[in-house]
Amino acid sequence: MPAYTKKQRLIDALTSRIESGDNPPGAKLPSGTELCAEFDVSRQVVRSAVDWLKARGLVEGAPGAGVFVREPDGQ
Numbered sequence: 001m002p003a004y005t006k007k008q009r010l011i012d013a014l015t016s017r018i019e020s021g022d023n024p025p026g027a028k029l030p031s032g033t034e035l036c037a038e039f040d041v042s043r044q045v046v047r048s049a050v051d052w053l054k055a056r057g058l059v060e061g062a063p064g065a066g067v068f069v070r071e072p073d074g075q
Helices: 003-020 032-039 043-055
Strands: 059-062 066-069
Touching: 003 032, 003 043, 032 043, 043 059
Parallel strands: none
Antiparallel strands: 059 066
C-alpha cells in the first residue's frame, strides 16, 4: 500500500475520532508507537499525519507530554 494511502487512512481515522467526540478537546492522542501498531504504519507516516492535523488546528503538541486535541476555534 502506498505511503500516501496509509497517511490518509490515519488522518481520516484520527479526524473522525476528534469530530465524533471519541477524542474530545483536551484528550491526548495515542503515542506514536501505539498509532504505528494500531494502523500498521511507520513512525514517518504517523509524524506526517500528526503534522497535517497540527497544521489544520485540530491538535497541538506539548513538548515532553504528547499531542492533544485542541478546542475548536471560536469555542
